[in-house]
Amino acid sequence: MYKNEVYLGIDTSCYTTSVAAIDREGRLVGEARRILQVKQGGRGLQQSEMVFQHTRNLPDLMQELFTKPLKIVGIGVSARPRPLENSYMPAFLVGLGLARSLAAASEIPLHEISHQENHLEAGLWSAQGPDADRFLLLHASGGTTDLLAVEKRADGNYELTQAGGSKDLHAGQFIDRVGVALGLQFPAGPALERLAATADDCIEVPVAVRQGDVSLSGPATAALCKLESGADPAALAAGVQYALAETFVRMIRNVAAQKEIFDVLLVGGVASNSYIRSHLIEKLAKRRIRVWIPESRFSLDNAAGCAAYAFRQGESRYE
Structure with a gap:
């Protein structure tokens, strides 16, 4: 056979x-x-x-x-x-x-x-790129919030160097803490995205970015405080999505300018969020930063x- x-x-x-x-x-x-x-x-x-x-x-x-x-x-x-x-x-x-x-x-x-x-x-396999010797990789998931500078070696493999990321809470942990408080099943990413899509408003959640370093513990605490104060669940979910998307935009923008690298590949469970992807594409395009997106299931x-x-x-x- x-x-x-x-x-x-x-x-x-x-x-x-x-x-x-x-x-x-x-x-x-x-x-x-x-x-x-x-x-x-x-x-x-x-x-x-x-x-x-x-x-x-x-x-x-x-x-x-x-x-x-x-x-x-x-x-x-x-x-x-x-x-x-x-x-x-x-x-x-x-x-x-x-x-x-x-x-x-x-x-x-x-x-x-x-x-x-x-x-x-x-x-790289799913997005078919970037086909460049140097690019950025945003790996945002439950256990990782890293922005990495990727460089192709002579043997065709890649060297990964930390260029930015969270100093405390990871992006997925931020989503899960708020999601579980909202009564969503862990891991809460997909359910929070669906809940946010029903929102008529977006509650402001703070963003903390300094060059390539970001903090998510403060924004998570602020979001939980708003929930305890009676915030609308859907609007709060939308606010969490926006805060994460804007955090990624500012971090990538800062590192891209510093290192003069203008391609970024998005991977990880949090990076599969359709709202976050759209926000990054729109905002980073204004800085001529090209965003490469794999099919969601391969993110x-x-x-x-x-x-x-x-x-x-x-x-x-x-x-």
């Missing part, structure tokens, strides 16, 4: 188990993902619970992915949160363990990257970036 040759991607992040397959033409031939379950009213999961759910989810997702005949020729996996020497989180060991086992048993190449690099690779946690990275590494051997 003919089997389509593919590169397998595996990502076991804090709140999503995901696998994906990209063929030797760079096309996605299948993916499967499952969001980890958080009890109603909860604000997160312990690492042990993440490991348990990933361990339970991966066999189901692999069976779902391999309902069609596929032959794995390379594997990419998220092995740690960030591309830093001491970056570590137990949740990623589940995906890494499966990837190492498959690679050893099948005698195929294994390519380890970080979860942040997985987002970068997924964004969220997914394994396509790992598969795309393995594809780039594998197919370079045949050039």
Whole structure:
């Protein structure tokens, strides 16, 4: 039986188990993902619970992915949160363990990257750019609010350098704290976006930006105080979205001017918010900063970036 040759991607992040397959033409031939379950009213999961759910989810997702005949020729996996020497989180060991086992048993190449690099690779693959030697990457999610300067190395891979970001609360934490207070299920991003879309007004929430550094704990506290004072839930949700969007605009604008880099790629769950995306495109265009946007599902946690990275590494051997 003919089997389509593919590169397998595996990502076991804090709140999503995901696998994906990209063929030797760079096309996605299948993916499967499952969001980890958080009890109603909860604000997160312990690492042990993440490991348990990933361990339970991966066999189901692999069976779902391999309902069609596929032959794995390379594997990419998220092995740690960030591309830093001491970056570590137990949740990623589940995906890494499966990837190492498959690679050893099948005698195929294994390519380890970080979860942040997985987002970068997924964004580049989906948005088809930026095709530049230098650009900015905004990674905004529940566990990260980073603005990174990205530089292409001679080997075709990328060097990521911190250029800005939050000094306290992350963007997703801001959304979740307000969202849970509003009675929304954790993680609250999608529900808060839907609630904001029904608003007739937008309650002002402060923005705190200094060059590339931002603070979100103060704005979050202010938003919660407004809720306690009887603020309209939908209008407050709209205010949170606006505050985050404007925070990102000012941070990117400042760093872009300082470093003379005028392309920015958006990735992460918070960066998948359609209002935030539109706000950034409109405001940054006035500064001639081009915004690159992957398809929303590839901005969220997914394994396509790992598969795309393995594809780039594998197919370079045949050039």
